[in-house]
Amino acid sequence: MLRLECLRAVYPELERCLVVTIMGATAAELHSLGHRGNFFYLQHAMGLASSTGLGLALSLPDQKIVVFDGDGSLLMNLGSLSTMARYQPKNLVHVVFDNESLLSVGGFPTATSTGTDLEGVARAAGVPKVFTVRTVEDFKTAVKNALDGTHLTTIVAKVEATGPAAYVTDLSLVENRFQFRRHIQSLKKSRR
Amino acid sequence: MPVSAESSKVIFDALKHCDVRLISALPETWLVHLIRMADDDPEMILVRLAKEEEGVGISAGAHFAGVKSAMLMQNHGFLASINGIVSFAHLYKIPLLMLISYRGSFGERDPWQTQGGNVTEALLRAMGIPYSFLDGVENVEKRIRQAQTLAESSLQPVALLLTRDLMWEE
Numbered sequence: 001m002l003r004l005e006c007l008r009a010v011y012p013e014l015e016r017c018l019v020v021t022i023m024g025a026t027a028a029e030l031h032s033l034g035h036r037g038n039f040f041y042l043q044h045a046m047g048l049a050s051s052t053g054l055g056l057a058l059s060l061p062d063q064k065i066v067v068f069d070g071d072g073s074l075l076m077n078l079g080s081l082s083t084m085a086r087y088q089p090k091n092l093v094h095v096v097f098d099n100e101s102l103l104s105v106g107g108f109p110t111a112t113s114t115g116t117d118l119e120g121v122a123r124a125a126g127v128p129k130v131f132t133v134r135t136v137e138d139f140k141t142a143v144k145n146a147l148d149g150t151h152l153t154t155i156v157a158k159v160e161a162t163g164p165a166a167y168v169t170d171l172s173l174v175e176n177r178f179q180f181r182r183h184i185q186s187l188k189k190s191r192r
Numbered sequence: 193m194p195v196s197a198e199s200s201k202v203i204f205d206a207l208k209h210c211d212v213r214l215i216s217a218l219p220e221t222w223l224v225h226l227i228r229m230a231d232d233d234p235e236m237i238l239v240r241l242a243k244e245e246e247g248v249g250i251s252a253g254a255h256f257a258g259v260k261s262a263m264l265m266q267n268h269g270f271l272a273s274i275n276g277i278v279s280f281a282h283l284y285k286i287p288l289l290m291l292i293s294y295r296g297s298f299g300e301r302d303p304w305q306t307q308g309g310n311v312t313e314a315l316l317r318a319m320g321i322p323y324s325f326l327d328g329v330e331n332v333e334k335r336i337r338q339a340q341t342l343a344e345s346s347l348q349p350v351a352l353l354l355t356r357d358l359m360w361e362e
Binding site: 018020040042043044045047048049050051052053054055056057058059060077079080082083086087173174177180181184185188 | 253257
């Protein structure tokens with residue numbers, strides 16, 4: 001299963017969400033499908049994409065939040081699973097693309113390549129709904145169900161360790177950040 | 193426990209007056225009253241962390257959402273947050289209001305706190321983080337408001353060091 005195909009399969013669903021991605025291939029691939037003002041790419045600070053999603057979810061309880069995390073990033077901040085599980089925001093969908101590799105820095109194998117089971121870790125941390133998916137169809141269904149549901153969900157998507165040729169996009173980090181915040185503020189105004 | 197409940201209340205009230213509605217925290221002795229007050233207040237979202245660096249992401253999310261936040265941590269928690277501060281808050285120009293208990297400074301009896309005390313201000317300076325002190329109840333509200341104002345106008349992290357004189361009664 002390719003991460004790009006997973007992203008393409010759920011891309012229409014993302015229109016109604018706020019989306020936070022990790023750095024590198026995940027950010028570049030989502031951007032390549034067509035950037036939107038509701039996408040924020042965290043191009044460093046590995047591990048904090050899920051924390052950012054949690055901050056958004058707790059601050060905006062009526063807004064669906066999707067985090068596209070990765071095995072390397074999540075392994076740097078496993079405590080985030082316990083913090084998310086502690087507050088269980090109903091509006092947070094936490095996707096982990098697990099390619100068993102730190103692909104963006106040259107493909108070094110992570111601990112999921114030697115047996116660490118992120119589904120098991122998330123479940124044991126207390127995340128109420130946890131799934132592992134291996135096909136694009138199952139991925140699409142899992143994400144749609146999580147978005148339509150009312151439980152914090154972690155979806156571990158086992159994907160191949162392949163990515164785009166380049167990671168740098170033409171969107172500056174700071175421009176992305178201001179655009180994302182402005183998008184959220186405009187949503188809040190239109191709901192008043 | 194000689195942690196000052198009175199000073200903690202002054203700090204908490206000041207945060208409320210500054211419209212802070214989300215506090216991330218990891219307990220340490222000097223912060224126990226503050227964390228309890230945040231927990232008891234239905235208007236405050238308290239996020240108890242596993243590690244302080246998570247608070248950078250949580251505060252960034254709150255900022256995007258238009259919610260004012262503050263981070264409560266020990267100076268060792270600040271040390272544990274440095275990559276998040278540099279590669280998120282600084283990189284993306286995110287305002288952070290950091291209240292950091294200044295352990296390991298003059299009067300510290302716990303040997304395990306002393307090394308962190310030595311490096312706290314030097315690291316804040318090295319990182320270019322503006323900082324000041326909360327050292328008496330009379331200036332708490334003004335300093336917190338000034339720190340928040342600077343964080344938001346400059347779009348960067350600003351730190352207030354909670355001192356022994358303010359937090360500890362003996």
